[in-house]
Each structure stands twice: as structure tokens, then as C-alpha cells.
Amino acid sequence: xxxxxxxxxxxxxxxxxxxxxxxxxxxxxxxxxxxxxxxxxxxxxxxxxxxxxxxxxxxxxxxxxxxxxxxxxxxxxxxxxxxxxxxxxxxxxxxxxxxxxxxxxxxxxxxxxxxxxxxxxxxxxxxxxxxxxxxxxxxxxxxxxxxxxxxxxxxxxxxxxxxxxxxxxxxxxxxxxxxxxxxxxxxxxxxxxxxxxxxxxxxxxxxxxxxxxxxxxxxxxxxxxxxxxxxxxxxxxxxxxxxxxxxxxxxxxxxxxxxxxxxxxxxxxxxxxxxxx
Amino acid sequence: xxxxxxxxxxxxxxxxxxxxxxxxxxxxxxxxxxxxxxxxxxxxxxxxxxxxxxxxxxxxxxxxxxxxxxxxxxxxxxxxxxxxxxxxxxxxxxxxxxxxxxxxxxxxxxxxxxxxxxxxxxxxxxxxxxxxxxxxxxxxxxxxxxxxxxxxxxxxxxxxxxxxxxxxxxxxxxxxxxxxxxxxxxxxxxxxxxxxxxxxxxxxxxxxxxxxxxxxxxxxxxxxxxxxxxxxxxxxxxxxxxxxxxxxxxxxxxxxxxxxxxxxxxxxxxxxxxxxxxxxxxxxxxxxxxxxxxxxxxxxxxxxxxxxxxxxxxxxxxxxxxxxxxxxxxxxxxxxxxxxxxxxxxxxxxxxxxxxx
Numbered sequence: 346x347x348x349x350x351x352x353x354x355x356x357x358x359x360x361x362x363x364x365x366x367x368x369x370x371x372x373x374x375x376x377x378x379x380x381x382x383x384x385x386x387x388x389x390x391x392x393x394x395x396x397x398x399x400x401x402x403x404x405x406x407x408x409x410x411x412x413x414x415x416x417x418x419x420x421x422x423x424x425x426x427x428x429x430x431x432x433x434x435x436x437x438x439x440x441x442x443x444x445x446x447x448x449x450x451x452x453x454x455x456x457x458x459x460x461x462x463x464x465x466x467x468x469x470x471x472x473x474x475x476x477x478x479x480x481x482x483x484x485x486x487x488x489x490x491x492x493x494x495x496x497x498x499x500x501x502x503x504x505x506x507x508x509x510x511x512x513x514x515x516x517x518x519x520x521x522x523x524x525x526x527x528x529x530x531x532x533x534x535x536x537x538x539x540x541x542x543x544x545x546x547x548x549x550x551x552x553x554x555x556x557x558x559x560x561x562x563x564x565x566x567x568x569x570x571x572x573x574x575x576x577x578x579x580x581x582x583x584x585x586x587x588x589x590x591x592x593x594x595x596x597x598x599x600x601x602x603x604x605x606x607x608x609x610x611x612x613x614x615x616x617x618x619x620x621x622x
Numbered sequence: 623x624x625x626x627x628x629x630x631x632x633x634x635x636x637x638x639x640x641x642x643x644x645x646x647x648x649x650x651x652x653x654x655x656x657x658x659x660x661x662x663x664x665x666x667x668x669x670x671x672x673x674x675x676x677x678x679x680x681x682x683x684x685x686x687x688x689x690x691x692x693x694x695x696x697x698x699x700x701x702x703x704x705x706x707x708x709x710x711x712x713x714x715x716x717x718x719x720x721x722x723x724x725x726x727x728x729x730x731x732x733x734x735x736x737x738x739x740x741x742x743x744x745x746x747x748x749x750x751x752x753x754x755x756x757x758x759x760x761x762x763x764x765x766x767x768x769x770x771x772x773x774x775x776x777x778x779x780x781x782x783x784x785x786x787x788x789x790x791x792x793x794x795x796x797x798x799x800x801x802x803x804x805x806x807x808x809x810x811x812x813x814x815x816x817x818x819x820x821x822x823x824x825x826x827x828x829x830x831x832x833x834x835x836x837x838x839x840x841x842x843x844x845x846x847x848x849x850x851x852x853x854x855x856x857x858x859x860x861x862x863x864x865x866x867x868x869x870x871x872x873x874x875x876x877x878x879x880x881x882x883x884x885x886x887x888x889x890x891x892x893x894x895x896x897x898x899x900x901x902x903x904x905x906x907x908x909x910x911x912x913x914x915x916x917x918x919x920x921x922x923x924x925x926x927x928x929x930x931x932x933x934x935x936x937x938x939x940x941x942x943x944x945x946x947x948x949x950x951x952x953x954x955x956x957x958x959x960x961x962x963x964x965x966x967x968x969x970x971x972x973x974x975x976x977x978x979x
Contacts, residue, residue, distance in 0.1 A: 349750045350702040350902070351715045375712070396705055396713055397893035397900040422918045437713045439705065583917050585889045588750035591907070592886030593914060595936060597856070598943025603749060619859060621928030 349588060352394045352439030353379050357432050358414055363500040367465065368430055369406070369418045372440065385409055387472035388447025388579060388607045392587050393417060393429060394439030401425040402584040402602070404469035405443060408476060418468040418500070444587040445606050448473050449577055453549040457486040459541070461562045463534065463554025464498065467491050469579045469606070470553050471501065474508065481513075488515045488543050492534025492558060496520040496527040515542055534558070538565040545569040551607075553579035560618055563610065576610035596622055623655045623681065623802065626765070626793075629817040630726045635763055638694075639728035640687070645673050647687035649694075652728060659684065666773035666954065669963030682729055682797045685773035686953050690734045690882030694725060695758045696741060699905040702754065702889070706899045718901075720754050726763040730791065732784030733776075733953040735766060737882030739790055743945050744885050754904075763810060766791035770834040772842055775954030777967060780845035783951040785838035796831035803831050844957075844967045846938070846950060847974065854974040855939040859931065863972045868926035870962050875908030877956035877964075878933065883949045886914065909933050938970060 359371040370393075374380040385391075390404040401423065407416035421430035432438065450473070458477055460470050477484050489508060493499045499518065509516035517540060523531035530537055535558065550566055552559050559578055566576065582594035582601040594601035597616045599608070616622040630637050631653075639652035642659040652658070658681040663674045666685060676683070701718045708714065745755040769778075769785035778784030787794050792811030796803040803823045806812045878884040888907035893900035907914055910929045915922035923929045941949035950966070957965045 348703060348717045348753050350752075350904075351717060352703075352705075354713050354715065394705070394902075396707055397891055397897065399891045400889065400902075420918075426918075437711060439713060439715060581917060582922075583915055585887070585907075589748050590745065590750065590752060590885070590887075591889065591904075592909070593888075593907075595909075595932075595940075597935075598852075598940035600944075615856070621923045621931060 350441075350586070352392070352400075352441045354437055355440040357434050357436045357438070359434055360432060363418060364498060366422070367418060367420050367500050369416055370429065370432065371407075371414045371416050372438075373414050374440065375437065381412075383415070383443075385415070385443035386447035387450065387476050388469055389443035389445050390469070390587070390606065391415075391417065391440050391442030392444070392584075393419075393425070394441070395425050395428045395432075396438065398428050399425045400439070400441070400585070401429075402444070402587055404472075404579075404606075406468050406471045408472060408479060410479070418465070418471075420465050441587065445602055446604070448551050448579075448607050449549065449609075450476060452575075453477075453551075454483050455485065457488070457543045457548035458484050459488045459490070459543060459548050459550040461490045461534070461550060461552040461554070461559070463492045463558040464494065465500075466552070466554030466558075466579070467501070468553075470551055471504075473551055478508075478511070486513050486515065486543050486548075488517070488541055488548075490517045490519075490534050490537060490541075490562075492519045492521070492554070494520070495522045496524045517541070533561070535561040535565055538562075538569065541569075545571045547575070549575045549577070551577045551579075556618065573610050573614070578608055578610060578613060579606045580608060580613065581606065623658070625818050626814070627652065627655065627728070629814050630763065632817075633724075633814060635724045635726035637726045637728060640682070640684070642673065646671060647673070647684050649687075649689055649727065649729075655681070658682075663771065664773060666775045666958040667963070668775065668957050668965050669960055671958045679799055680797055682767045682795075683771045685769065685771055685776055686731055686733065686955060688880050688955065688959055690880075690953065690955070691727060691730060691738050691764075692741065692882050692884075694727065695738070695755050695762070696745065696885065696887075696906075697754070697904075699903060700754060701901045702904050703902050704899055705902065707897065720757040722757065722761060724761040724763060725758070726765060728765045728767075730764050730766045730787070731769050731953070732766065732787040733769075733778045733951040734882055735764070735787055735790040736778075736781075736783035736951040737953070740883045740945060740947075740949065740951070741885065763814075764791045764793075764807075766794040766807070768794060768796050768831070768835050770797065770838050772838050773954060773958065774843065775957040775965075776842050776952060777844040777846060777954060778952035779839040779842045780848065781948065781950055781952035786835045796834070798827060798830055798834075800827075803827060844954070844965070846948075846952065846967055846970060850942055851948070851970065851974055852939040852942045855935045858973050859935070861973050863969065864927040864931045866972075867930050867964060867969050870964055871910075871926050871930050872961060873910045873926045873929055874961060875910040876959050876961060877966075878908040878910060879906065880955035880959045881937075882951065882953060882955070883937075884908070888913070909936070934966070934969065934973075
């Protein structure tokens with residue numbers, strides 16, 4: 346039996362500082378054969394191991410067809426992520442993965458696609474945006490909604506600007522608190538649904554972010570006629586093993602690590618918003 | 623019994639069996655039948671476990687002690703792998719092998735066999751089989767003893783998991799005053815049995831053995847409702863009883879430690895002082911700890927009502943979604959070893975109604 350707990354060695358090829366606390370690590374496995382054999386789907390995640398400190402689950406943000414490198418965008422907030430923030434090009438770390446179920450991209454084909462994210466919730470979904478952009482003819486309109494607490498928290502600012510200029514693409518960004526030269530909305534991202542130009546009745550929505558924000562967005566989408574079957578959410582829970590063994594990510598009858606992290610809304614609805622689950 | 627132990631040792635097994643230690647019956651290395659707890663009874667009640675000596679001839683006239691099979695397979699603490707850092711900062715990941723000495727456990731009860739089946743499903747039958755658990759499981763030989771002396775805290779008859787050991791053993795024994803009845807449960811068991819000088823059991827002995835198992839079922843006064851409790855529990859997430867039980871619950875996690883089916887664990891890294899290597903360790907964790915539900919600054923279950931509710935709704939409710947049955951095998955350990963005597967059967971009755979409705 347091979348040991349599924351054991352990571353593989355990977356190398357930091359590039360490190361990008363996205364904001365004061367958010368950074369991106371661009372990685373490749375040091376063994377070329379392992380690197381060639383590695384593949385993932387948008388929405389899946391890896392366990393990143395910082396030598397001597399521990400592991401954390403982080404979603405993969407790059408495009409699955411980029412065979413050269415895979416990227417993780419991380420907020421330095423805990424013991425491991427603060428350590429990962431110190432890594433530089435050439436440093437080594439451990440990678441296990443990919444884990445979990447990703448976004449329902451086949452279901453979204455030939456439909457309008459809506460992305461609603463809050464804070465660093467944009468990271469698990471940026472791979473979907475890139476995926477759609479690279480296969481533009483397979484999808485209809487793309488609506489990207491991103492909310493942050495403070496305008497300084499917005500990462501990939503130039504990306505949003507770039508995307509907003511593309512055909513059949515609408516970008517709606519909001520910050521609870523704005524600053525000078527903030528070109529987008531000040532307030533909640535969920536205030537902006539009236540501006541959305543999309544066929545709500547058939548569109549597929551993919552969301553990731555604080556559960557309160559997702560709840561508010563779901564209400565807005567319901568009110569505009571979006572069916573529950575077309576709503577998908579990426580959930581976040583504590584994870585130690587990522588394989589459905591350690592029990593930390595249990596949510597009712599689900600293990601978020603293997604049954605998710607992407608769920609259809611109907612799967613999460615019974616306990617959605619119930620504190621303690 | 624001694625000839626059985628000798629045959630197992632000859633076949634290469636390390637034997638462990640019940641022994642009296644620190645006023646409790648625990649599993650430990652067993653070389654000689656004189657180490658077995660002869661004439662020892664236990665008296666269990668909510669929050670209480672006491673040993674009594676009755677001077678009888680039997681070795682297995684007791685109910686479950688604090689341990690189940692769990693620690694033998696899902697170790698309380700073990701190293702999953704080791705990372706070694708070379709001077710040029712490259713990292714090597716190294717497997718840590720599991721001891722391959724076969725282990726025979728003597729005196730396993732039906733409830734613990736049922737729990738083992740659930741742990742097998744969790745650790746071996748998902749998308750990622752655990753190699754550490756798997757290596758130990760492959761080398762495990764089980765000698766069951768059908769239960770004839772349930773404790774007051776036992777309720778295996780109501781969960782369908784005992785007192786008779788139905789399956790999952792290599793050999794099973796009925797203990798009578800004048801000896802043992804032996805039953806084969808696997809080819810490995812039959813091979814060991816073939817080495818023993820056995821005589822056929824009499825009808826009277828068979829009848830007596832059957833009667834003892836039936837009595838063991840009838841003696842049980844506690845019970846869980848026989849139907850699936852998932853819907854009833856999740857329909858009662860705001861029941862005032864959660865706050866009531868949390869007033870008493872210490873959030874200590876004893877129930878999860880003694881539970882033979884609880885599988886939650888944490889992982890941590892233990893680096894050497896010189897930084898040349900780091901061990902990645904797995905150790906038992908409990909949903910009663912604050913860290914269990916912690917994500918970057920948020921603790922999802924930040925008080926005891928939410929933690930007890932998580933434990934009970936998982937064990938008796940959402941376990942059905944994950945493993946097709948309840949996670950409770952009726953061993954009663956969580957009742958006896960709860961420092962404040964919280965009784966799972968009483969809490970369920972209060973939350974779901976006496977009939978679990």
C-alpha cells in the first residue's frame with residue numbers, strides 16, 4: 346500500500362506579493378515525472394506542507410492546462426501560512442493532492458456563468474474564470490462579482506479591469522470601505538444584483554466566500570428566479586488529512602474535503618447557516 | 623485456554639488479553655492464563671466503573687473495560703511520515719513502517735467487533751485507504767468471547783451489535799463454569815483450532831451457552847430506539863436539552879476517547895532541535911476540543927452545547943449518511959467513563975422523545 350499521507354517535494358519557482366498579507370506561490374514538483382503526471386480540476390485543492398511546521402489546505406488558482414506550473418494564492422493568517430509567506434524562489438515545500446471535487450464546468454457549458462466571491466474566496470474561483478476565458482466559445486455571458494471588506498484588500502485589481510473590458514463579460518466589484526481612486530461600488534457586493542445582465546433562469550452560479558455573504562447572494566438570486574439546482578458553493582472547513590479520515594471537516598453527513606469543497610446548494614441547504622455545523 | 627495461547631504464539635502471534643490493572647480490566651501482553659482476571663466482575667453505572675471479586679472460576683465474567691480494539695489499529699499517536707532536510711535545503715519524505723508482528727487479541731466482545739467493522743469502513747474502504755491501519759488490520763487475529771455479563775451501562779441488544787459475536791472473528795468462545803465452547807469464524811481460526819485437543823460439546827453445554835447469551839440480552843435495561851435517528855435529531859437542533867446537557871458536560875472528550883468508533887484525529891509536526899528532520903504525527907483528537915472546528919480565527923463550535931450536539935448528531939445521525947448505519951454499537955463506555963455520568967440513551971430520549979420520534 347503506498348502512503349497517501351506522504352507529500353511530494355515541490356519547488357517555489359516564483360513568489361508574487363498580491364497585497365500586504367496575500368501572496369501567490371508558483372510551484373512545480375522537483376521530480377519531472379511527478380510533475381508531468383500531476384493534473385487537477387478547477388476548484389480542487391492541495392495540502393501545502395511547510396517543513397517542520399505543518400500542512401494547510403489551499404485551493405489551486407492556476408489553469409489546469411498550464412502544465413508548467415501550478416499556483417496557490419494564500420493569505421498569511423496562521424502558523425503555517427505565515428511561514429509559507431517567507432518562502433522565496435528556489436525554496437522547497439511538500440505538496441499532497443489534488444483533493445476534493447471541483448466546479449461543475451460541464452453543466453455550465455452553453456449557459457451564462459455567474460461568479461460571486463468575497464475576500465480571498467476569489468482564489469478558488471479564479472481558475473474557473475481563467476478556464477472560461479480560455480474556452481470563451483463554450484460559454485455564454487460571464488458575470489464576475491467580487492466583494493472585499495476594504496478596497497486595499499482587492500487582489501488582481503488589474504485582472505478585474507482587464508476582464509471588465511472583454512466582450513460578453515460583466516465585472517461588478519464592491520468594497521465595504523473604499524479609498525481614494527476606488528472605481529467600483531462602496532458597499533456590499535450583494536447590493537449589485539440589479540445591475541447584473543444575465544439570464545437568471547438558466548445561468549449557473551458559483552460562489553465562494555464568507556457564508557453570510559453567500560446566504561445574502563443566494564437570496565438575491567432566488568428573488569430573480571435562479572433555480573437551486575444551478576447554484577454551487579465552495580465550502581471551507583478545518584482540514585488535517587484532506588482524505589475524509591481525520592473528521593475535522595465534517596458537516597452533517599458530508600466530509601468537505603472529499604464530498605466537496607464544491608457542493609450544489611441543494612446538498613448544503615439543510616444545514617446552511619446553522620451555527621455549529 | 624493455555625493451549626490456545628500456546629498455539630497462537632507458535633503460529634507467530636503476539637497475544638494480548640484482558641488483565642486487571644489499576645482497578646480496571648484492560649488489554650495487555652498475555653503469556654499465561656494465570657494473568658487473566660479470574661473471578662473478577664465489574665460494576666458499571668453512569669460515571670462509575672468498579673471492580674468486584676466474586677471468586678468464581680471464570681475469566682471473562684465482565685463487560686467492556688475502557689479500551690476497545692481501537693488503540694491496536696488506530697494508534698493513539700503515531701508517526702505517519704518523516705521529512706528530512708538536506709544541507710542544500712532539499713526535503714526528502716520518508717515512510718515510517720508499521721510493526722509487522724501479527725497480533726492476536728483474546729476476549730473481544732461483539733460490540734467491539736461491530737465497532738471494528740465501522741473503523742474498517744472508515745480507514746480502509748474510502749477513496750484513500752490508510753496504510754498504517756491496514757498493515758495492523760491484516761495482521762490481526764481475533765478471539766471473541768460471547769458476552770454473558772453485560773454491565774448496567776450496556777445496550778448492545780438495542781443496537782443489534784451483541785451480546786452474541788455474529789461475525790468478524792477468527793475464533794469465538796462461550797465460557798462456561800466447566801470450560802469453553804469453541805467456534806471457528808475463519809480459515810485462520812480453523813487452522814489454529816486444528817492444533818488444539820478439542821472434545822465435542824454436549825447438548826447441555828450448548829444449551830447453557832445459548833441461555834447465557836439470551837440472558838445477557840434480557841438483562842440490558844438501557845436502549846437506543848431501534849429506528850434511524852438522523853431525521854429526529856436534525857429536526858431538533860434547537861431543543862433546549864442541548865443547553866441542559868452542556869450545563870453538565872465538561873467538554874473533556876472522554877466519551878470520544880473510549881468510544882470504539884470515534885475516528886477523529888489531528889496531525890502535527892515535531893521537528894528535531896537541529897532542524898535536520900521533522901516527524902509528521904497523527905494523534906487522537908475530539909470534537910469536544912476548541913481546535914477541532916477552528917479555521918483561521920473562527921471556531922465554528924465555540925461552546926459546549928454545539929460540541930455535544932455535533933458529537934451526538936454525528937454519532938447517531940449523520941453517521942447513517944456516511945456509513946449506512948449508526949456510529950453507536952451499544953458498548954456503554956461513554957456512559958461509564960463520563961466524569962459527570964452523562965447517559966447517551968437518556969439524552970437521546972430527551973431530545974427525540976422516548977420513542978425517538
